[in-house]
Amino acid sequence: MASSTSINGTAETSVGLSRRLELTLVIMIVIGSVIGSGIFLTPANVAAAVQVPAVIMFVWVLTGLLILVVSYTIFSGWIFFVLGVFTVFNIRKKVTSANRAFRVFGYPWVPIIFIFAATWFVMNALIEQTADSLVGFPIASCRNSFLSLLETTNKL
DSSP: OEEEEOTTSOEEEEOOOOOOOOHHHHHHHHHHHHHHHHHHHHHHHHHHHHOOHHHHHHHHHHHHHHHHHHHHHHHHHHHHHHHHHHHHHHHHHHOTTSOOSOOOTTTTHHHHHHHHHHHHHHHHHHHHSHHHHHHHHHHHHHHHHHHHHHHHHHHO
């Protein structure tokens, strides 16, 4: 609340927005301007340079499909990350006398925290985006089959 003195000497109070910018607000304005200019001005510049609408639409659709495939496979990749870290515990439990080829920082707490965080990520994705998450499994299995096919052909 701002207070001021009127002509007759009585105090008046006015309620309103302050006319000053704090550091966090200035930072948010700059970030918003940068993101906004990147999102809205860059396609316009590309369209002006290419001047062929079919090419722009093709690249736009192709990029959207690529983003979908990547987001689908990242979900299934996190499942394998959890299984890989869990394997460290399994191997250390089964083969106690083996030479350790690597060390894990903060063992066992850092891997345990990672397993819980990654499991939460996977479960949250399954709950919040069930259809998108389930689409990722076949895509990931096709990707793995394709990669194994590449490995066998490169060995020949």
